Amino acid sequence: xxxxxxxxxxxxxxxxxxxxxxxxxxxxxxxxxxxxxxxxxxxxxxxxxxxxxxxxxxxxxxxxxxxxxxxxxxxxxxxxxxxxxxxxxxxxxxxxxxxxxxxxxxxxxxxxxxxxxxxxxxxxxxxxxxxxxxxxxxxxxxxxxxxxxxxxxxxxxxxxxxxxxxxxxxxxxxxxxxxxxxxxxxxxxxxxxxxxxxxxxxxxxxxxxxxxxxxxxxxxxxxxxxxxxxxxxxxxxxxxxxxxxxxxxxxxxxxxxxxxxxxxxxxxxxxxxxxxxx
Amino acid sequence: xxxxxxxxxxxxxxxxxxxxxxxxxxxxxxxxxxxxxxxxxxxxxxxxxxxxxxxxxxxxxxxxxxxxxxxxxxxxxxxxxxxxxxxxxxxxxxxxxxxxxxxxxxxxxxxxxxxxxxxxxxxxxxxxxxxxxxxxxxxxxxxxxxxxxxxxxxxxxxxxxxxxxxxxxxxxxxxxxxxxxxxxxxxxxxxxxxxxxxxxxxxxxxxxxxxxxxxxxxxxxxxxxxxxxxxxxxxxxxxxxxxxxxxxxxxxxxxxxxxxxxxxxxxxxxxxxxxxxx
Numbered sequence: 153x154x155x156x157x158x159x160x161x162x163x164x165x166x167x168x169x170x171x172x173x174x175x176x177x178x179x180x181x182x183x184x185x186x187x188x189x190x191x192x193x194x195x196x197x198x199x200x201x202x203x204x205x206x207x208x209x210x211x212x213x214x215x216x217x218x219x220x221x222x223x224x225x226x227x228x229x230x231x232x233x234x235x236x237x238x239x240x241x242x243x244x245x246x247x248x249x250x251x252x253x254x255x256x257x258x259x260x261x262x263x264x265x266x267x268x269x270x271x272x273x274x275x276x277x278x279x280x281x282x283x284x285x286x287x288x289x290x291x292x293x294x295x296x297x298x299x300x301x302x303x304x305x306x307x308x309x310x311x312x313x314x315x316x317x318x319x320x321x322x323x324x325x326x327x328x329x330x331x332x333x334x335x336x337x338x339x340x341x342x343x344x345x346x347x348x349x350x351x352x353x354x355x356x357x358x359x360x361x362x363x364x365x366x367x368x369x370x371x372x373x374x375x376x377x378x379x380x381x382x383x384x385x386x387x388x389x390x391x392x393x394x395x396x397x398x399x400x401x402x403x404x405x406x407x408x409x410x411x412x413x414x415x416x417x418x419x420x421x422x423x424x425x426x427x428x429x430x
Numbered sequence: 431x432x433x434x435x436x437x438x439x440x441x442x443x444x445x446x447x448x449x450x451x452x453x454x455x456x457x458x459x460x461x462x463x464x465x466x467x468x469x470x471x472x473x474x475x476x477x478x479x480x481x482x483x484x485x486x487x488x489x490x491x492x493x494x495x496x497x498x499x500x501x502x503x504x505x506x507x508x509x510x511x512x513x514x515x516x517x518x519x520x521x522x523x524x525x526x527x528x529x530x531x532x533x534x535x536x537x538x539x540x541x542x543x544x545x546x547x548x549x550x551x552x553x554x555x556x557x558x559x560x561x562x563x564x565x566x567x568x569x570x571x572x573x574x575x576x577x578x579x580x581x582x583x584x585x586x587x588x589x590x591x592x593x594x595x596x597x598x599x600x601x602x603x604x605x606x607x608x609x610x611x612x613x614x615x616x617x618x619x620x621x622x623x624x625x626x627x628x629x630x631x632x633x634x635x636x637x638x639x640x641x642x643x644x645x646x647x648x649x650x651x652x653x654x655x656x657x658x659x660x661x662x663x664x665x666x667x668x669x670x671x672x673x674x675x676x677x678x679x680x681x682x683x684x685x686x687x688x689x690x691x692x693x694x695x696x697x698x699x700x701x702x703x704x705x706x707x708x
Contacts, residue, residue: 159590252585255532284590284591311532312563
């Protein structure tokens with residue numbers, strides 16, 4: 153496996169043939185490994201980027217303390233089947249005077265976008281840049297970031313980016329906690345309570361499967377359960393899985409998404425509800 | 431020469447090898463022909479797009495009456511050496527719900543950007559889309575749209591678009607009028623007065639060449655001459671050719687740019703002043 157440090161090295165390494173791409177901020181876990189494996193199974197070669205993208209962090213967020221674990225990340229990429237890892241730095245990705253931004257309207261102002269203004273603009277911009285640098289055939293993202301997945305699909309279609317977006321299932325710890333680089337922030341007690349997000353979503357899914365279609369009832373259950381576990385709810389929403397608009401009665405595919413603080417750590421999780429008959 | 435009507439046809443037509451691209455809104459003239467010839471001389475194949483991009487027109491602008499002359503455009507492209515012309519329609523370029531925009535900050539809010547809010551957002555978005563559809567090696571734009579040229583270069587660098595931007599010189603009528611699709615709007619009297627833009631710029635260039643370095647004096651001369659010809663001045667600016675910031679004394683490469691109405695037609699023109707010694 154090669155480690156590429158500059159854009160020029162990526163362009164040289166790049167060759168014809170199917171290329172899979174996994175964009176990460178490092179601090180890799182089994183969720184990322186599943187993306188790399190999915191890519192390695194479907195493409196001649198796979199490139200993973202490791203870049204803590206400053207433009208997707210708000211001024212009061214955890215950019216400075218975001219975990220950096222490059223040695224372990226390289227090992228995980230290699231084991232999962234990556235052919236190259238690209239580790240650019242800030243000056244390379246955002247040379248002064250940097251001026252250009254990619255924005256997706258409408259999908260970015262709710263859920264995580266409401267509590268993290270500018271976050272998705274940073275994500276869509278850096279992903280566009282990576283797509284142009286790497287020029288992959290396919291790019292793999294996790295369903296854990298459900299809103300990001302929807303936004304990146306919309307962006308790719310709107311801008312005619314010649315990349316197939318593949319969304320992979322959430323990977324969970326044995327007790328149900330969705331894997332996240334930010335789980336490392338959790339103390340022992342917080343780690344136990346963090347399971348509340350997936351517990352609450354599982355209850356909602358069961359309620360849905362037993363016939364409940366009223367979004368208010370599902371949301372009420374969600375919030376009640378979360379209250380027992382988390383320190384502060386950011387949002388708990390029942391929205392259309394297509395355009396993120398709130399729904400009253402569940403008809404089409406529906407995204408149930410939560411964000412909550414456990415201690416000082418903001419965690420997110422979600423489930424998609426789909427009628428088996430529809 | 432082939433005429434391609436859909437994005438799929440372009441992707442199929444596209445092949446490996448050097449591909450030159452010229453983005454146009456049709457109503458082609460000798461200025462466009464010079465871009466096509468430049469591309470045909472430097473690339474294995476050349477594709478020209480003809481698309482009146484609605485997102486770069488303001489609500490009170492001339493989208494509806496913008497000249498459409500497809501048959502003549504195809505003939506000009508063929509004669510100038512194009513291998514294919516791509517003629518998408520609005521529904522193909524902006525399928526509902528369209529949500530994604532590319533914006534270049536700082537360079538877009540002055541000169542034409544000040545009088546045409548949203549104009550450059552439409553330009554940068556559609557050019558990004560065309561770059562992703564066509565995937566050219568090089569793209570050719572005219573110096574007549576000096577601000578656009580600067581913005582597209584910045585965008586291409588910022589987003590790491592794998593395209594070389596080539597800016598070609600302004601092509602002028604024998605009396606000096608810069609060629610423009612909008613020149614067809616001019617009545618006989620207006621056509622005569624339209625020469626005022628290039629006349630004023632030529633005088634400024636001469637003043638500069640005879641030693642004047644004070645931007646206020648140059649700008650004063652520009653406005654005085656324009657007043658004799660045009661019906662309404664939009665702007666007449668002396669700015670840095672690098673970042674479009676106004677300058678007081680001319681030191682580095684300087685853009686002298688004007689926009690003015692002759693009758694109801696808005697015309698633009700510019701000259702770049704460079705010290706031969708520097």
